[in-house]
Amino acid sequence: MFRQASRLLAGSVRLSRRPFSTATEVPAATTTHTDSGFMESWTKVIPNIDPPKTPSHFMNPRPATPSSIPSKITVNFVLPYASELSTKEVDMVIIPATTGQMGVLPGHVPTIAELKPGILSVHEGNDVTKYFLSSGFAFIHANSVADVIAVEAVPVDHIDPSLVQKGLTDFTQKLSSATTELDKAEAQIGVDIHSALNAALSG
Incomplete structure (x- = not known):
């Protein structure tokens, strides 16, 4: 039964794929269509089991890419068990990427960066908050939104x-x-x- 379900679900995902470009945001309708196809296929094959939740259940739709560069960058900083920062508008974040310290300002080029053990610095005017991260990933979007996902983190002063x-x-x-x-x-x-x-x- 589950093998059949996986084949059907894989087929629905293949049908709903769209060309991807880091220069543009994926429309909200695309995500909704993909999820509805997934749910429909699951319900047909396994009607007596609730379908699993997908990542879009836990994420708000990304705002559209602005026509001009905003003055602030919006940061979401999450751990597996907590949200440290949620839609926090700051001047800059410095991320401990495996390729070196990466400063992220509004208008930064879309990037996916693997994190290494080091310091995440969040700059708000003259105030700087520092966290020590063990590992994780950072996703920098074209609309000046930065998602930092860490396995473990702690404020440096702790x-x-x-x-x-x-x-x-x-x-x-x-x-x-x-x-x-x-x-x-x-x-x-x-x-x-x-x-x-x-x-x-x-x-």
């Missing part, structure tokens, strides 16, 4: 420097004494995270 030093020492010792590839990988992740935390606090 970090205890003594615990960071202890963690760095412990994981460094674990790395030097690790005997299996799994132990080495886990220890290396610990070293990388605590090294980034240490750099964040000292910087």
